[in-house]
Amino acid sequence: MDIKDLKALIKMVTDTDITEFEMENSDEKIVIRRGKDKEIIHMAAPQYVAAAPAVPAPVAASAAATPAAPAAAPAASAKNERYETINSPIVGTFYRAPAPDADPYVEVGTVVELGGVFCIVEAMKLMNEIEAEFKCKIIEILKENAQPVEFGDPLFVVERL
Amino acid sequence: MFHKILIANRGEIALRIIRACKELGIKTVAVHSDVDSEALHVKLADESICIGPAASAKSYLNMKAIISAAEVTDADAIHPGYGFLSENAEFAEICGNCGLTFIGPTPENMRLMGDKIRARQTVTAAGVPILPGTKESVTSAEEAKKIAEKIGYPIIIKATAGGGGRGMKVVHSPASLPNAFAAARSEAQAGFGNPDVYIEKFCERPRHVEIQILADKHGNVIHLGERDCSIQRRHQKLLEEAPCPVLPDKVRKKMGDCAVAAAKSVGYTSVGTMEFLLDANNDFFFMEMNTRVQVEHPVTEMVTGIDIIKEQIRSAAGFPLRFKQSDIKIKGHAIECRINAEHPFKFTPSPGKIDGYHPPGGLGVRVDSAVYDQYTVLPHYDSMIAKLIVHADTREEAIKRMARALDEYIIEGIKTTIPFHQRIMINKEFIEGLVDTGFLERTVF
Numbered sequence: 001m002d003i004k005d006l007k008a009l010i011k012m013v014t015d016t017d018i019t020e021f022e023m024e025n026s027d028e029k030i031v032i033r034r035g036k037d038k039e040i041i042h043m044a045a046p047q048y049v050a051a052a053p054a055v056p057a058p059v060a061a062s063a064a065a066t067p068a069a070p071a072a073a074p075a076a077s078a079k080n081e082r083y084e085t086i087n088s089p090i091v092g093t094f095y096r097a098p099a100p101d102a103d104p105y106v107e108v109g110t111v112v113e114l115g116g117v118f119c120i121v122e123a124m125k126l127m128n129e130i131e132a133e134f135k136c137k138i139i140e141i142l143k144e145n146a147q148p149v150e151f152g153d154p155l156f157v158v159e160r161l
Numbered sequence: 162m163f164h165k166i167l168i169a170n171r172g173e174i175a176l177r178i179i180r181a182c183k184e185l186g187i188k189t190v191a192v193h194s195d196v197d198s199e200a201l202h203v204k205l206a207d208e209s210i211c212i213g214p215a216a217s218a219k220s221y222l223n224m225k226a227i228i229s230a231a232e233v234t235d236a237d238a239i240h241p242g243y244g245f246l247s248e249n250a251e252f253a254e255i256c257g258n259c260g261l262t263f264i265g266p267t268p269e270n271m272r273l274m275g276d277k278i279r280a281r282q283t284v285t286a287a288g289v290p291i292l293p294g295t296k297e298s299v300t301s302a303e304e305a306k307k308i309a310e311k312i313g314y315p316i317i318i319k320a321t322a323g324g325g326g327r328g329m330k331v332v333h334s335p336a337s338l339p340n341a342f343a344a345a346r347s348e349a350q351a352g353f354g355n356p357d358v359y360i361e362k363f364c365e366r367p368r369h370v371e372i373q374i375l376a377d378k379h380g381n382v383i384h385l386g387e388r389d390c391s392i393q394r395r396h397q398k399l400l401e402e403a404p405c406p407v408l409p410d411k412v413r414k415k416m417g418d419c420a421v422a423a424a425k426s427v428g429y430t431s432v433g434t435m436e437f438l439l440d441a442n443n444d445f446f447f448m449e450m451n452t453r454v455q456v457e458h459p460v461t462e463m464v465t466g467i468d469i470i471k472e473q474i475r476s477a478a479g480f481p482l483r484f485k486q487s488d489i490k491i492k493g494h495a496i497e498c499r500i501n502a503e504h505p506f507k508f509t510p511s512p513g514k515i516d517g518y519h520p521p522g523g524l525g526v527r528v529d530s531a532v533y534d535q536y537t538v539l540p541h542y543d544s545m546i547a548k549l550i551v552h553a554d555t556r557e558e559a560i561k562r563m564a565r566a567l568d569e570y571i572i573e574g575i576k577t578t579i580p581f582h583q584r585i586m587i588n589k590e591f592i593e594g595l596v597d598t599g600f601l602e603r604t605v606f
Binding site for chain 2: 090092
């Protein structure tokens with residue numbers, strides 16, 4: 001299923017009273033479950049598992065989902081008033097680490113100080129470090145390494161400290 | 162042929178380009194600001210990317226974001242539409258450096274024609290008539306006085322780096338010259354970052370007649386006839402038609418040949434428009450060249466049967482022109498009314514939600530618009546929401562058809578300039594085809 005169709009499906013669920021939606025065919029199975037104030041989306045295809053967004057908005061990445069190694073992303077994250085999302089300020093490619101063989105800047109649980117770097121978004125061959133504007137802890141990482149992101153795309157769920 | 166084109170624009174022109182791409186089998190990428198996520202061009206493109214917040218400077222004018230979007234989507238070309246980055250030579254250069262084809266002319270040609278002084282020098286060399294005026298910028302009020310006396314009043318002071326009808330001052334007598342000169346320079350600085358101005362003879366009651374050029378990358382240049390765009394308010398076009406109702410065939414041919422000669426002389430390779438002033442004696446004078454596709458291109462499409470955007474894309478992809486000059490025939494008459502989200506007679510902006518939308522139809526009626534029922538017209542961008550174009554066998558019939566189509570056009574929830582256009586359709590001077598660029602100013606609606 002491509003991103004445009006998935007977006008339409010999610011919109012259909014959020015626009016109606018539907019609380020649970022399940023669809024299965026030979027290629028993939030899609031489950032959309034609506035909680036008190038969030039939607040959990042599971043999409044299982046042979047090699048791809050989508051990370052569930054923590055905010056009630058469809059995943060905004062524009063490129064069609066490409067098969068990748070299953071992400072270790074949690075299937076659900078309870079929305080918490082202390083949690084906020086860090087959104088991409090530019091369009092480009094998301095990288096978890098400063099270089100292909102280096103350690104990622106953050107993992108789930110990392111405490112990031114004011115001015116600390118979350119990740120890189122590469123645009124036009126320039127590596128832009130995305131910095132923290134307040135001290136926080138990483139709760140969830142929403143994008144895969146080397147995934148394209150657009151302006152306003154949520155990258156991390158964090159807890160302000 | 163291109164595999165995927167990114168459209169660096171919004172509104173009706175983005176939609177227009179997407180339509181041409183779909184018919185050519187080319188994949189499309191729409192870029193949009195965050196407030197434009199419900200825009201029609203975003204819905205109809207194969208892919209879309211949000212590139213920034215509402216402010217144009219951070220989104221539709223944001224070169225880095227647009228190039229980045231092209232990179233992440235693997236687009237091989239960018240179509241800039243009109244306005245925004247369409248005549249930005251730096252952007253065209255960056256596209257080239259990043260391996261993206263910019264669908265438009267070369268940066269050199271953009272710079273050349275964007276500099277009004279150099280443009281005048283260039284076309285003069287190709288044999289195109291220009292209004293008596295200065296060949297270089299005028300640097301002092303004293304120099305301006307001498308030149309004005311030589312040319313003869315009335316004169317007009319224009320910004321060298323200007324265009325689109327902005328930064329111009331008409332002077333009728335020597336007494337007003339010093340102040341007008343100083344004011345023109347500071348407006349030019351404020352509007353275009355460059356205080357340089359030049360002086361031209363001011364034509365009384367001129368008509369604005371422009372020639373559509375189509376060129377390829379193999380040295381072929383043809384013209385697709387003229388458009389009359391004399392109905393303007395504060396130098397912004399509101400209504401255009403093709404052909405010009407008063408132009409004799411001899412003058413039409415001469416104008417077309419001039420435009421082609423000038424374009425060939427600079428090695429022009431895309432679509433463009435050469436604008437002329439036509440005076441009461443049917444003498445014409447070069448005004449400026451627009452190195453992009455224009456808002457009013459549909460009227461030319463209706464009378465020639467040629468899809469200008471498709472031809473522009475083919476040309477950019479390296480294909481030679483499919484038409485010779487002798488293949489171009491003008492058939493019938495076309496009129497375009499620009500429908501703006503504005504009060505019809507005060508022209509104050511009227512953004513908001515359209516809660517009733519029904520466009521007109523029928524033979525010879527075309528609507529180029531990116532609005533739809535329940536769409537919210539945003540205050541951040543220009544107010545044109547639709548172009549209503551009609552085509553008929555004669556000008557008289559086209560006027561009746563436009564009046565009929567305007568009557569059918571329902572846009573509720575916001576104010577639009579439809580009633581204004583309805584008044585023009587019954588105006589005697591317009592019906593007789595006698596309008597010039599001062600028509601709107603002196604006509605009371």
